[in-house]
Amino acid sequence: LLGSMYYLPCRNQRLRNESIRCWSNIPFITMPLSRAHGKPFAHRSELKHAKRIVVKLGSAVVTRGDECGLALGRLASIVEQVSMLQNQGREMMIVTSGAVAFGKQRLRHEILLSQSVRQALHSGQSQLKDMAIPVLEARACAAAGQSGLMALYEAMFTQYSICAAQILVTNLDFHDEQKRRNLNGTLHELLRMNIVPIINTNDAVVPPPEPNSDLQGVNVISVKDNDSLAARLAVEMKTDLLIVLSDVEGLFDSPPGSDDAKLIDIFYPGDQQSVTFGTKSRVGMGGMEAKVKAALWALQGGTSVVIANGTHPKISGHVITDIVEGKKVGTFFSEVKPAGPTVEQQAEMARAGGRTLAALQPEQRAEIIYRLADLLTDQREEILLANKKDLEEAENKGRLALPLLKRLSLSTSKLNSLAIGLRQIAASSQDSVGRVIRRTRIAKDLDLEQVTVPIGVLLVIFESRPDCLPQVSALAIAKAARSNQILHHLTQEALSIHGVRDAVQLVNTREEVEDLCRLDKLIDLIIPRGSSQLVRNIQKAAKGIPVMGHSEGICHVYVDMDASVEKVTRIIRDSKCEYPAACNALETLLIHRDLLRTPLFDQIIDMLRVEQVKIHAGPKFASYLTFSPSEVKSLRTEYGDLECCIEVVDSVKEAVEHIHKYGSSHTDVIITENEQTAEFFLQHVDSACVFWNASTRFSDGYRFGLGAEVGISTSRIHARGPVGIEGLLTTKWLLRGDNHVVSDFSEHGSMKYLHESLPLPQRNAS
């Protein structure tokens, strides 16, 4: 019932008032939980400051979907979360529905039982036939349900040494000034004593609902369901946050389940027109429209509101605490509308811009890329200045590790090679989109063509790598502080020559990246560029969108017994020392056993020492040495710095096995003069790039002649290794017919399949 948490009861009431913590494994809250009530919070991140919280539970949350009693598991985890927040010094109140729904189940059960007993007595047998259940009256149901409901809350809160108290109110109680003050006083007194008030409408006596005329802009909301009750109480009690738990994720722009219904993350007053409502749940009373009205009324009264799902088995165990921690759960009601477009709108703009871009003439697309290359050269000073400021800020804040700092820095030579790469792309891109790669005559007058098209909207996520932006933009003609801002600005300037400025959008914060990773309808491919941690996080966050890249670059160089002395140190030095932060840098050096204690081996070690490369010994290598360097913690390490591991292998076969066991299928190299051994290595190593007598650092789109690169992919499908423009293309099939139908091709039909290959159109010589 209590999961892994255990609770040490804390009985000193005074201590419990502010910020004492009684949960053994829950982070202590150190911020003061006091807040002048007035304005609702503008952002989710501020919700952690909420001191007074009302949690409203809908009937569907409280009762089981199969109408067999109360949802005990859900309620237990809700009570557990409320208790935890209460013990953080917050003041918690619960508005609970479910009395009618639960009472209905109880009474139905009772009636069935008594009918069957009566039948058995009268007929002398126990067949349950003709047992009609009379229409149950809601007030009686509520009376029967409320006591059972309350007994359960009592029992559950007692487990956490928290006392609960029941309050039943009607709309009239708010209209009678004396009663209203009494209610207010009672609630304050209960909160002062750390008692959790559990509130419901007094459904056994409740009068018929009044017209809801007072909802629009007027001061009070009439209590006709528990949504309006929760809103009214929240405002009366100057509550900071109202959490409304129902059986849907939150507010959708159209009835959930309908085509294209989208969950609204933040709802602003005035957004009502953009929402359509469907029917309420099976047991609910107010429906979603009542919740939105109540939420907007509470917001106007200074209480923040979140509507979320309290029934989802995966999230109900932490939904309340997640909301209070500011996580993106459900729909948050806010009065403060952000100035710029949302990430979703940005993705939509990229989608629209991208489609226009794809429809431009190839020369126009090339012109945009040439313009971007020129801008990079012409505006070099401004770019380098912006980059210098970024670097200074990063250094001052001591925020970035050295390899990341190196990646962040731009130089004239980096910008020059970028511009060269872009021009290469411009030249070769002319016929990349719309190229016919296959033509087949299916039947007479029925020709099929396969043509290249862009993959679509790319989400390129990069950390500390400003040079990625123009590279990827040029290839995809994509997105990432100051350096990025100026590069993005220049990219948009280049795009604007053909009116497609918006095709490239820049998003700067990590929180927004997570949101983007969920836009599977707007984003077609995610390309993370940065640390392996970044790629792993993106792979986890991406919901239904393919991710192209590699999470690690654990590259090996195997020095075979037949290696050439001249080549070994040159290749190893270049692979490890030329740019150690790169993903294609050498991380593990595999040395054939016969080379140990030879001059060649000493030469390698001397070179690494001169280059100040820290050596870690693999277990086998360590066993050959009397005084070995530190032994590796893992043979699967990407150092990303002047460090590497050395391990010994007995043969090329063992080298291949080691690479398969500890590598990341990125780039692996053999140094040997023996062609047969080299071919064995080239054929057997299952990596994206396998080289013979060449540095690992050749694993790069520019060096491969692909122009700029979007990254190196270790995926096996679509694109593998350095990915250039080809990796950003897919194809579509165009079929041109003349009243053709499949049934004509049946056994006795009039047509026959020809499946004849047709010549491809001549490619443009330019």
Ligand SMILES: Nc1ncnc2c1ncn2[C@@H]1O[C@H](COP(=O)(O)OP(=O)(O)O)[C@@H](O)[C@H]1O
């Ligand atoms: N636009 C909408 N967004 C979200 N939910 C909606 C929408 N329109 C109708 N609903 C329905 O509202 C129901 C929740 O309201 P209700 O039945 O009163 O629940 P509760 O018992 O939690 O108060 C959901 O089951 C959902 O199907």
Ligand SMILES: N[C@@H](CCC(=O)OP(=O)(O)O)C(=O)O
């Ligand atoms: N007071 C009633 C519930 C009223 C109500 O608003 O229900 P719901 O829409 O499920 O929150 C009860 O306890 O059954």
